[in-house]
Amino acid sequence: MNPKHEKGSRIIIVTGGSGSGKTLLANHIAKDIYGGDCEVISHDMYYIDKDRFDPDYRVDYDAPESLDNSLLAQHLMKLKNGEAVDAPIYDFKTKDRLEKTLRVEPHKVIIVEGILTLAVPELRQLADLSIFIQVDDDIRLSRRIIRDFVRGGRGALEEGGGLEGELKYYFEHVKKNYKKYISPLTDVADIILRNNANTPDQMIRRAETILTKFKIV
Ligand SMILES: Nc1ncnc2c1ncn2[C@@H]1O[C@H](COP(=O)(O)OP(=O)(O)OP(=O)(O)O)[C@@H](O)[C@H]1O
């Protein structure tokens, strides 16, 4: 156990739709606000591997049941108690968990980021603070396309790839599930940050101000 964190980690949930800026904000908070005394756990690491589903079952990766939420909840409880955990590593290409795991030590703060982190009650109840990043649908879609398609980043190209596949996936899964699971959580989150501007600077400054003001830093 890291002696500095005998009392355990505080948990901050960062949520919002796909393309809202969760990964960007979480990494910024970890590095620039907590100077590294903070680890980011992505909910995506806890996807259930495809072998644990019925072969005929069409997994919806934007729905809570595609994630091993009980395992993540157990890990967060351990981190809150000052214990390290071995987080799973998910391979998006094979849709399987790798043999190896990622050791996560307790830190002052653990950020858990993902589209469904706040939508799952057993995760929500473990958060000391929750941040919802709110961005208009068309802006989030544009950012996803630029990140996944134009820049060739992480691809959610479930329907055969290409821009057409990206848009089909967005309208059939991402948009529908955003309405169902994510947008209602603006009523539940402790803090709402808007990130519609052309740069994330304003959102980052507001996050810094709030975390400092409420002595979460
Ligand atoms: N205000 C902004 N202006 C311009 N680009 C932005 C802004 N905020 C975020 N981005 C960019 O938009 C893309 C999406 O951001 P990011 O990957 O952090 O979203 P996310 O919420 O983690 O999405 P996902 O749920 O799909 O992982 C990234 O390329 C990021 O650099």
Ligand SMILES: [Mg+2]
């Ligand atoms: Mg992300």
